[in-house]
Amino acid sequence: MSGPARDNPRSISPIFWLLFGAGGMVSALFGPALILITGLLAPTGTGIPESFLSYDHALAFARNPIGKLVLLAVIALFFWHGAERLFLTLKDMKAGPSLVLKLGTYGVAAAVTLATIGLLLAIGF
Amino acid sequence: MNESRPYRRPQPGNWWAKPPYRAYTARELSGVAVAIYGGVLFAGLVSLARGPENWAGYVGFLKSPTSLALHVLLLAAVVYHVITWFQTLPKTMPKLIVNGEAVPAKKITGLATLLAGATSLALVLVVLGVTR
Amino acid sequence: MPDPAKRELRILRYQPGVDAAPAFGTFWVENAENLSVLEALQSIKDTLDGSLAFRWSCRMAVCGSCGMMINGAPKLACSTLLRDLPPGPVTVEPLNNFPIERDLVISVGGFVKKIESIYPYIIPKEPRTIAQGPYLQTPAQLAAYESFSDCINCMLCYAACPQFGENPDFIGPGAMALLQRYNGDSRDAGRQKRLDAIHGEDGVWSCTAVGICSEVCPKSVDPANAVNQNKTNSAFDFFLRFLRKE
Ligand code: SF4
Ligand code: FES
Numbered sequence: 001m002s003g004p005a006r007d008n009p010r011s012i013s014p015i016f017w018l019l020f021g022a023g024g025m026v027s028a029l030f031g032p033a034l035i036l037i038t039g040l041l042a043p044t045g046t047g048i049p050e051s052f053l054s055y056d057h058a059l060a061f062a063r064n065p066i067g068k069l070v071l072l073a074v075i076a077l078f079f080w081h082g083a084e085r086l087f088l089t090l091k092d093m094k095a096g097p098s099l100v101l102k103l104g105t106y107g108v109a110a111a112v113t114l115a116t117i118g119l120l121l122a123i124g125f
Numbered sequence: 126m127n128e129s130r131p132y133r134r135p136q137p138g139n140w141w142a143k144p145p146y147r148a149y150t151a152r153e154l155s156g157v158a159v160a161i162y163g164g165v166l167f168a169g170l171v172s173l174a175r176g177p178e179n180w181a182g183y184v185g186f187l188k189s190p191t192s193l194a195l196h197v198l199l200l201a202a203v204v205y206h207v208i209t210w211f212q213t214l215p216k217t218m219p220k221l222i223v224n225g226e227a228v229p230a231k232k233i234t235g236l237a238t239l240l241a242g243a244t245s246l247a248l249v250l251v252v253l254g255v256t257r
Numbered sequence: 258m259p260d261p262a263k264r265e266l267r268i269l270r271y272q273p274g275v276d277a278a279p280a281f282g283t284f285w286v287e288n289a290e291n292l293s294v295l296e297a298l299q300s301i302k303d304t305l306d307g308s309l310a311f312r313w314s315c316r317m318a319v320c321g322s323c324g325m326m327i328n329g330a331p332k333l334a335c336s337t338l339l340r341d342l343p344p345g346p347v348t349v350e351p352l353n354n355f356p357i358e359r360d361l362v363i364s365v366g367g368f369v370k371k372i373e374s375i376y377p378y379i380i381p382k383e384p385r386t387i388a389q390g391p392y393l394q395t396p397a398q399l400a401a402y403e404s405f406s407d408c409i410n411c412m413l414c415y416a417a418c419p420q421f422g423e424n425p426d427f428i429g430p431g432a433m434a435l436l437q438r439y440n441g442d443s444r445d446a447g448r449q450k451r452l453d454a455i456h457g458e459d460g461v462w463s464c465t466a467v468g469i470c471s472e473v474c475p476k477s478v479d480p481a482n483a484v485n486q487n488k489t490n491s492a493f494d495f496f497l498r499f500l501r502k503e
Contacts, residue, residue: 008453008456008457008460010456010457010495011458011460011462014495015495017462017488017492024159024206025210027203027207028207028210030244031159031203031206031207031245032207033244033245033252034162035196035199035200038169039195039196039199040193040200041249041253043187043188044188044193047253048252048253051256053184053187055180058173058180062173071166074166075166075167076163077163078160078166079160081160082158082160082161085154085156086153086160089150089153092150092419092465109160116167119170119171123170123173130273131273131358131364132271132273132356133356133357136354136423140422141419146419146467149465149467149468149469153465213468215482216482216484216485217485217488218486218489220401220402220482222397222400225395227404
């Protein structure tokens with residue numbers, strides 16, 4: 001028997017898996033609250049004043065360095081989380097060639113991550 | 126005479142849609158809701174960068190019945206994600222040994238789910254308090 | 258009212274070199290209320306068809322030989338009683354996801370190779386002579402791996418694993434349970450060797466945490482825990498290897 005470690009290249013899956021795990025944990029701890037606040041309470045003005053969604057307030061948040069970090073972490077990690085799960089499910093469904101599926105999932109997450117960084121820089125400090 | 130001629134039965138292509146695997150597929154797809162919500166936030170960031178008029182359009186969308194319905198659905202899917210996430214959590218950890226005995230997985234799941242409820246609740250209360 | 262003492266078994270038959278593909282054969286067994294599925298198969302072999310092939314040894318859920326699909330779910334035939342199954346015909350098939358050698362007998366060679374590949378023995382931290390006495394272990398150190406040592410190599414978990422169904426080279430739940438039995442043992446120093454053996458696509462990274470393997474395990478080994486905690490270990494190893502001094 002040949003040694004098991006030979007002819008056994010290391011997978012690069014850990015990179016995607018850790019991003020998936022980080023996104024899964026952040027969304028598990030704060031996801032319901034975020035959706036409730038930005039998607040339901042603020043738009044209907046329930047317990048949260050109108051000014052919460054004002055342009056100036058949102059801009060101030062996105063210009064604050066901590067606000068920037070929060071936005072980047074939430075948007076990028078949430079995309080990486082969904083990308084991993086969608087990729088594996090589409091692979092289970094044999095929905096297409098692996099490369100196409102990877103571009104449509106990990107590729108989108110990578111593009112959104114870069115775009116988010118670009119937008120946060122463009123918005124200024 | 127003795128040579129083996131094994132017969133291979135392929136796995137059905139739709140195994141993921143059939144029990145007991147259906148729940149797993151639903152769990153995975155609930156994670157996609159997390160990314161869709163990420164997309165909603167990303168769209169907001171794009172509108173913000175484009176200026177006040179674009180932002181007003183985005184807020185208009187957030188207030189529309191379509192968006193409210195979407196967020197209710199997303200909330201339901203993400204709550205399902207939270208529950209299943211912590212059901213899977215003990216599988217990814219080494220056995221927790223307390224007083225010489227392994228802590229049951231159900232206990233870890235229960236405590237972690239409670240903690241997640243608390244962190245989400247805390248975030249909502251903080252935002253409600255700060256913006257008052 | 259059908260006679261409860263008689264039970265219909267629909268058994269997937271395959272004779273290599275004769276049958277082009279497996280097909281079901283039907284048998285009726287007498288005195289069914291008191292029989293396990295294994296005993297029903299034995300009575301068929303004794304009285305109805307001596308050519309029926311299946312594996313068994315201990316008849317008490319210890320040897321792990323008698324795994325088969327019973328009504329579509331992977332089960333030990335010796336610990337599955339006919340009277341506990343819903344009324345109507347009982348289907349019996351060889352374990353899913355494995356090549357069929359003959360009737361209910363599957364090929365186990367691939368599984369044995371996987372077990373060999375993970376160093377299934379203690380690699381001692383410090384060699385001790387007999388004069389130095391035994392290796393000591395506290396109850397807590399035993400509890401850290403003990404459940405993984407309960408695996409009987411029945412391969413039910415493999416029959417339940419769709420990722421093994423897709424990729425026969427995937428190391429799979431049972432072999433990972435054995436790996437964790439040694440990696441979790443305080444006397445062992447082979448952790449890194451074993452992590453290196455499973456860091457590829459066919460190692461832990463084929464697993465998508467479906468989790469049904471743990472549900473079908475007759476010994477509550479929780480192989481899904483063995484696989485997924487080693488995904489965590491393998492992921493840390495991926496990044497920390499640069500900090501490790503060899
Ligand atoms: S882990 Fe359980 S199901 Fe898998 S081979 Fe071992 S005893 Fe059988
Ligand atoms: S005959 Fe040994 S486990 Fe069933």
